[in-house]
Amino acid sequence: xxxxxxxxxxxxxxxxxxxxxxxxxxxxxxxxxxxxxxxxxxxxxxxxxxxxxxxxxxxxxxxxxxxxxxxxxxxxxxxxxxxxxxxxxxxxxxxxxxxxxxxxxxxxxxxxxxxxxxxxxxxxxxxxxxxxxxxxxxxxxxxxxxxxxxxxxxxxxxxxxxxxxxxxxxxxxxxxxxxxxxxxxxxxxxxxxxxxxxxxxxxxxxxxxxxxxxxxxxxxxxxxxxxxxxxxxxxxxxxxxxxxxxxxxxxxxxxxxxxxxxxxxxxxxxxxxxxxxxxxxxxxxxxxxxxxxxxxxxxxxxxxxxxxxxxxxxxxxxxxxxxxxxxxxxxxxxxxxxxxxxxxxxxxxxxxxxxxxxxxxxxxxxxxxxxxxxxxxxxxxxxxxxxxxxxxxxxxxxxxxxxxxxxxxxxxxxxxxxxxxxxxxxxxxxxxxxxxxxxxxxxxxxxxxxxxxxxxxxxxxxxxxxxxxxxxxxxxxxxxxxxxxxxxxxxxxxxxxxxxxxxxxxxxxxxxxxxxxxxxxxxxxxxxxxxxxxxxxxxxxxxxxxxxxxxxxxxxxxxxxxxxxxxxxxxxxxxxxxxxxxxxxxxxxxxxxxxxxxxxxxxxxxxxxxxxxxxxxxxxxxxxxxxxxxxxxxxxxxxxxxxxxxxxxxxxxxxxxxxxxxxxxxxxxxxxxxxxxxxxxxxxxxxxxxxxxxxxxxxxxxxxxxxxxxxxxxxxxxxxxxxxxxxxxxxxxxxxxxxxxxxxxxxxxxxxxxxxxxxxxxxxxxxxxxxxxxxxxxxxxxxxxxxxxxxxxxxxxxxxxxxxxxxxxxxxxxxxxxxxxxxxxxxxxxxxxxxxxxxxxxxxxxxxxxxxxxxxxxxxxxxxxxxxxxxxxxxxxxxxxxxxxxxxxxxxxxxxxxxxxxxxxxxxxxxxxxxxxxxxxxxxxxxxxxxxxxxxxxxxxxxxxxxxxxxxxxxxxxxxxxxxxxxxxxxxxxxxxxxxxxxxxxxxxxxxxxxx
Numbered sequence: 001x002x003x004x005x006x007x008x009x010x011x012x013x014x015x016x017x018x019x020x021x022x023x024x025x026x027x028x029x030x031x032x033x034x035x036x037x038x039x040x041x042x043x044x045x046x047x048x049x050x051x052x053x054x055x056x057x058x059x060x061x062x063x064x065x066x067x068x069x070x071x072x073x074x075x076x077x078x079x080x081x082x083x084x085x086x087x088x089x090x091x092x093x094x095x096x097x098x099x100x101x102x103x104x105x106x107x108x109x110x111x112x113x114x115x116x117x118x119x120x121x122x123x124x125x126x127x128x129x130x131x132x133x134x135x136x137x138x139x140x141x142x143x144x145x146x147x148x149x150x151x152x153x154x155x156x157x158x159x160x161x162x163x164x165x166x167x168x169x170x171x172x173x174x175x176x177x178x179x180x181x182x183x184x185x186x187x188x189x190x191x192x193x194x195x196x197x198x199x200x201x202x203x204x205x206x207x208x209x210x211x212x213x214x215x216x217x218x219x220x221x222x223x224x225x226x227x228x229x230x231x232x233x234x235x236x237x238x239x240x241x242x243x244x245x246x247x248x249x250x251x252x253x254x255x256x257x258x259x260x261x262x263x264x265x266x267x268x269x270x271x272x273x274x275x276x277x278x279x280x281x282x283x284x285x286x287x288x289x290x291x292x293x294x295x296x297x298x299x300x301x302x303x304x305x306x307x308x309x310x311x312x313x314x315x316x317x318x319x320x321x322x323x324x325x326x327x328x329x330x331x332x333x334x335x336x337x338x339x340x341x342x343x344x345x346x347x348x349x350x351x352x353x354x355x356x357x358x359x360x361x362x363x364x365x366x367x368x369x370x371x372x373x374x375x376x377x378x379x380x381x382x383x384x385x386x387x388x389x390x391x392x393x394x395x396x397x398x399x400x401x402x403x404x405x406x407x408x409x410x411x412x413x414x415x416x417x418x419x420x421x422x423x424x425x426x427x428x429x430x431x432x433x434x435x436x437x438x439x440x441x442x443x444x445x446x447x448x449x450x451x452x453x454x455x456x457x458x459x460x461x462x463x464x465x466x467x468x469x470x471x472x473x474x475x476x477x478x479x480x481x482x483x484x485x486x487x488x489x490x491x492x493x494x495x496x497x498x499x500x501x502x503x504x505x506x507x508x509x510x511x512x513x514x515x516x517x518x519x520x521x522x523x524x525x526x527x528x529x530x531x532x533x534x535x536x537x538x539x540x541x542x543x544x545x546x547x548x549x550x551x552x553x554x555x556x557x558x559x560x561x562x563x564x565x566x567x568x569x570x571x572x573x574x575x576x577x578x579x580x581x582x583x584x585x586x587x588x589x590x591x592x593x594x595x596x597x598x599x600x601x602x603x604x605x606x607x608x609x610x611x612x613x614x615x616x617x618x619x620x621x622x623x624x625x626x627x628x629x630x631x632x633x634x635x636x637x638x639x640x641x642x643x644x645x646x647x648x649x650x651x652x653x654x655x656x657x658x659x660x661x662x663x664x665x666x667x668x669x670x671x672x673x674x675x676x677x678x679x680x681x682x683x684x685x686x687x688x689x690x691x692x693x694x695x696x697x698x699x700x701x702x703x704x705x706x707x708x709x710x711x712x713x714x715x716x717x718x719x720x721x722x723x724x725x726x727x728x729x730x731x732x733x734x735x736x737x738x739x740x741x742x743x744x745x746x747x748x749x750x751x752x753x754x755x756x757x758x759x760x761x762x763x764x765x766x767x768x769x770x771x772x773x774x775x776x777x778x779x780x781x782x783x784x785x786x787x788x789x790x791x792x793x794x795x796x797x798x799x800x801x802x803x804x805x806x807x808x809x810x811x812x813x814x815x816x817x818x819x820x821x822x823x824x825x826x827x828x829x830x831x832x833x834x835x836x837x838x839x840x841x842x843x844x845x846x847x848x849x850x851x852x853x854x855x856x857x858x859x860x861x862x863x864x865x866x867x868x869x870x871x872x873x874x875x876x877x878x879x880x881x882x883x884x885x886x887x888x889x890x891x892x893x894x895x896x897x898x899x900x901x902x903x904x905x906x907x908x909x910x911x912x913x914x915x916x917x918x919x920x921x922x923x924x925x926x927x928x929x930x931x932x933x934x935x936x937x938x939x940x941x942x943x944x945x946x947x948x949x950x951x952x953x954x955x956x957x958x959x960x961x962x963x964x965x966x967x968x969x970x971x972x973x974x975x976x977x978x979x980x981x982x983x984x985x986x987x988x989x990x991x992x993x994x995x996x
Contacts, residue, residue: 073132080129084195085203087122091115091188092489093207095482096215096249101234104547104569105173107241108477112175113541115481119188120530126191127527136523138505139194141491142439143432147186150428154179154382157421161381162627165575169540171383172578174409176477177416178383180533185484192488193495201455201493208486209260212253213284215239219246220287223294225350242356243298245476248469250288250295251304252462252482254337255311257285258329259458265323266451278325285333293340293347298356300473301341307465308334311457314444320457321450358474359389364411367392371419379422385410388419390629390664397666399713401757403723404667406629409475416475433467436487443494452497459490543572547579550586559590577624580617581634587614588638604934604961611645614638622656629667632660636673644932644947647957650684653677668707672725675703679732684952686909694737701733724753728771731778740782747775751794765801772798773808780815791815804835813850817861822854829854890938891917891946891973896927902954903977906930909953910975915946917975927978930954933962938972946973956981 098114099107130136158179161167170178221227222237238246260281264274292299312330314320322330340347359367370392371379380387386408397405410416417426440460447453466483470476495503550565566583573579591610594602618635625631636656639649646652654677661670678700685693704726711723721727731746750771758764776794779787795812798805813828829851836843850860891910895903903919910917930950934943951957965974 077129077132080125080132083125084122084129084191085200087118087125088192088195088200089203089207091118091122091192091485092204093211094118095478095485096211097239099236099239100545101236102548103541103544104551105175105544107236107239109173109175109544111241111481112170112181112477113537115188116180116184116533116537119184119191120533122191123187124527124530126194127523127530131520131523135506137194138190139492139495140503140505141193141495142435143189143491146428146432146435147189150425150432151182151186153378153425153428154182154421157378157381157425160375160378161384162387163381163384163625165577165624166383167381169383171386171408172576174383174475174477176480177385177409177420177475181477182382185481189484189488189491192485193492195492201489201496204489205260205263205455208256209253209281212249212256213280215246216250216253216284216288216291219250220291220294223291223350223353224348237353240476240478242474242476243295243353244300244356244358244474245479247292247295247299248303248465248473248476248479249482250291251299251307252465252479252486254285254288254304254333255307255458255461255465257281257288258311258326258333259322259454261329262322262326262454265325266454282329285329289333289336289340290347292337293343294350295353296340296344296346298353300469301337303465303468303473305334305337305341306468307461308337310464311461314457319444320453322454322457326454359407359411361411363394363397364415366394367410368415368418372423375422377422377424379418379420379425382420385416385420386629387627387663390667392419393664393666395666395710396713398668398711398723401722403711404664404669411474412470412472413475413480414471433471436491437464437467440490440494447494447497449497452493456490456493459486459493463487463490539572540576543569543576543579546572547582550582554586559586559593562586563590575624577621577628577631580621580624581631584614584616584618584621584634584638587611587617588641590614599939608645608959608961611638611642615642615646615649627663629660629664632656632663633670633673636660640673640677644944644957644959647951647959650677650681650948650951654681666710668710668723668726671703671707671710672729675700675707675729675733678703679729679736680948681952682736684909684949686905686953687911688908697733697736701730701737704729704733722753722757724750724757724767724771727753728774731774735778740778744775744778744782747771747778751775769798769802769805769808773805773811776808776811776815780811780818788815788819806832806835809835810847814861817854817859826851826854890971891915891975892971893917893919894974894976895919895921896976896978899977899979902930902980905953906950906975906977909949910946915942915949927976928981929956929958929978931958931960931976933960933965933974933976935961935972943973946975950975 095111095115098111100110101107103109126136158164158167163171166172166178168179169175170181175181218235218239219237222232227235227237237243240246240249261278264277264281267274292304308330312334315322315327315330367389371388374380374392386406389407389410393405397403410419413429414426417429421429440456444453444457444460463483463486466479466486470480470483546565546569550562550569553559553562553565563583563586566579566586569579570576570583587610591607591614594607594610615635615638618631618638622628622631622635633656636653639646639653639656642649654674657670657673657677661667661674664670678696682693682696682700685696707723708721708726708730711726712719712721715722727746727750731743731750734740734743734746751768754764754768754771758768772794776791776798779791779794792812792815795808795815798808799812802808809828809832813825813832816822816825816828829847832847833844836847838844853860893903893907893910907917907919932943932947932950947957947959962974
């Protein structure tokens with residue numbers, strides 16, 4: 001019976017304690033009489049003493065083992081609980097301070113991944129602890145349903161996104177706007193809310209104040225220029241990223257420092273210690289306000305003043321009871337901040353801090369309005385604001401010269417959410433914010449716990465600063481994440497003051513089998529998800545460190561090392577399209593560096609490798625980001641400049657530019673790029689394709705006129721376009737069409753626009769010289785007396801800007817010859833000889849021949865006029881190439897097999913562009929296609945033009961460097977023309993029939 005009660009946990013009835021003794025005596029006496037145990041009529045066999053002892057020992061071992069397991073489990077649970085607490089502490093302490101200055105995407109990216117790391121580690125510890133305990137307690141809050149709705153809407157938006165990868169991970173450079181960031185934020189919210197206890201709040205509070213004090217002190221010394229420049233190269237003056245976000249963070253710390261006075265008054269420490277800490281906090285408040293004054297232009301004064309005013313309202317209304325010192329400090333800070341704002345400038349003048357640009361409200365509203373029309377419910381997807389901005393940017397931006405400006409984040413989360421996650425996401429987001437604010441305010445009114453309310457008030461006011469800034473000013477990752485942490489701590493602290501067990505949602509294995517299975521399944525699934533996130537995000541972080549090393553190497557001028565680092569970045573993260581786009585740009589730079597070398601030092605095989613890698617990389621970048629303007633534009637640019645190294649480069653570049661123009665309709669540069677390629681294609685046509693060339697030229701004109709139309713506005717009652725390239729290329733087209741008067745008019749407009757909008761940069765001066773030179777050339781072509789005088793004045797102006805301009809001296813010399821001023825002409829030619837490098841003997845000989853011709857009574861005007869008639873500028877960046885004299889290229893065409901008129905077609909097409917060549921027949925009937933072979937001595941620019949001509953004539957061109965083969969034919973360029981690929985000539989067909 002007593003064994004039963006021990007098992008059941010009950011006690012025996014009173015008066016029954018002696019009965020077992022009496023029965024034991026009877027049993028003894030009976031055993032002595034008969035050897036059997038007898039109780040009444042029941043008889044049993046003797047008890048096995050060994051089995052009884054073994055059973056007792058087994059039970060003891062099980063109890064010991066169970067106790068040891070329980071002790072081990074308890075220890076593990078305690079360790080995991082501490083890990084979660086440490087993760088929460090480091091989130092608050094480390095997020096404002098953490099940076100590595102190693103990544104390509106900057107401090108914001110590094111802080112985002114710091115947030116991921118400690119959040120996921122804390123969640124894993126929480127889940128593991130729950131597995132050991134057999135349950136997980138999740139605190140219920142008023143935000144549960146709004147957060148779930150927001151998460152579901154964002155998930156749906158991501159699934160219909162125009163860029164699903166960046167919608168999930170966040171866009172390049174600003175990952176806070178991705179679905180992954182939202183998921184991690186919700187996990188961090190429940191981690192903090194569920195683990196926030198009164199005994200832990202004190203530690204977290206000191207983490208916030210200590211890290212905030214470090215930021216304030218560092219910012220004060222950095223902005224006052226007390227920190228050496230060499231240190232600022234490694235540690236940014238703004239630990240939060242931008243100076244605007246720094247000002248907001250410092251403003252968030254003001255209510256925290258102020259409320260600390262009440263917390264110290266309520267503490268039980270020694271009075272001396274409290275006084276010292278109060279003095280430190282007072283100093284922090286002074287430094288805080290002083291630093292805000294230095295950052296005056298970056299401070300959102302309305303937000304911070306409103307926050308301090310709100311703090312003042314809560315204290316005066318006695319909703320939150322604070323100490324008299326705290327009340328006095330609130331009034332002092334509010335009046336001081338109001339005076340600093342009214343002052344309108346920093347108290348102490350310092351050197352200007354770097355400027356920061358942001359989208360204005362009017363433009364933000366226009367983008368949101370147009371985006372709603374396109375995708376109203378779920379938007380274009382999280383993290384895709386750059387897509388919306390390019391697609392819906394208004395034409396009026398071009399009036400201020402912002403032809404190709406791009407923003408990848410909006411003025412605030414509220415406006416960005418309209419275009420990215422649609423009306424559904426925007427409404428869900430607003431509900432979350434309103435629910436949070438109303439929940440906290442109601443808790444203040446109802447709660448009687450003054451200690452909790454004081455702490456919560458400081459946190460709530462700080463979170464209000466972050467919410468207003470993040471919602472309506474800027475999508476800043478640091479402020480959004482820290483505002484989320486403080487908001488979660490506020491909710492958790494207010495919830496911890498209530499002991500109501502109904503506020504927790506418990507997942508337990510002890511309730512029922514079905515819940516146990518669900519608990520186990522979800523726990524394992526979430527844990528695996530966290531581990532997957534750790535590995536994936538870790539690889540992405542390492543990839544960006546390699547990309548950062550690539551950027552550093554590029555700034556140091558080491559292009560090869562830079563390219564190698566970017567390839568390492570791609571190996572770790574092959575999904576990021578922006579890496580491939582940048583690799584393509586770097587590859588083209590490497591090719592240009594090699595091409596800039598003297599011809600005897602240049603290695604065309606290396607050039608071909610660089611260009612091949614560049615085109616392949618930009619193609620990969622565009623494939624990963626098909627709806628990104630920059631990816632399409634860069635691909636077009638790389639293919640445009642790939643020369644003759646890539647087959648079909650012209651058409652690929654044109655398609656890329658046209659797609660980029662579809663994604664950014666009001667960018668005039670893209671129209672100009674398409675028009676230029678149309679002109680180049682027209683130049684590759686043969687003499688017989690007159691109508692086709694005319695059609696292409698007119699198409700180019702349409703593109704240039706579209707660029708002009710997109711940039712034409714009313715200036716003082718006059719409709720004019722201030723986009724000089726549009727006027728310039730319209731002039732080029734009109735000249736090609738034979739409309740010399742229209743060409744001069746357009747070129748005159750280009751020169752005038754450059755004078756109105758130009759500056760002193762090298763690029764601007766180069767364009768001014770180029771436009772002026774071409775106008776002078778056109779005036780000489782028309783040749784009236786006024787035209788010649790105006791042309792002379794233009795050339796003299798150009799030489800006045802840059803007296804080393806060889807083409808202007810040459811053109812002026814020819815102009816003087818036309819006017820009969822032979823001495824002046826010779827003087828200009830002699831100036832050219834002085835400008836030319838001494839080692840360029842060929843150029844000096846050519847100029848000397850001009851001088852000799854004039855001195856012998858001859859004229860160079862006829863030759864130059866013929867060359868001018870053939871010249872057609874198609875690219876202001878390649879003006880020297882376009883204006884160069886066409887010389888006979890050392891080239892031969894090899895006709896292999898019965899190819900019909902294919903060889904003659906190739907010769908005529910080349911001849912139409914000034915490339916004379918002979919055809920040699922060879923009897924190799926097995927050769928297919930067209931191959932251009934060149935030697936190391938061939939001219940790169942001439943080779944490019946030859947390949948472009950042949951690409952337009954034949955469907956596929958192969959290009960290879962072959963010094964040995966070229967040497968056999970004794971030519972620099974050998975064009976081998978065989979039968980069309982996939983076809984057979986008559987001889988092959990006859991041979992096959994005879995064999996059959």
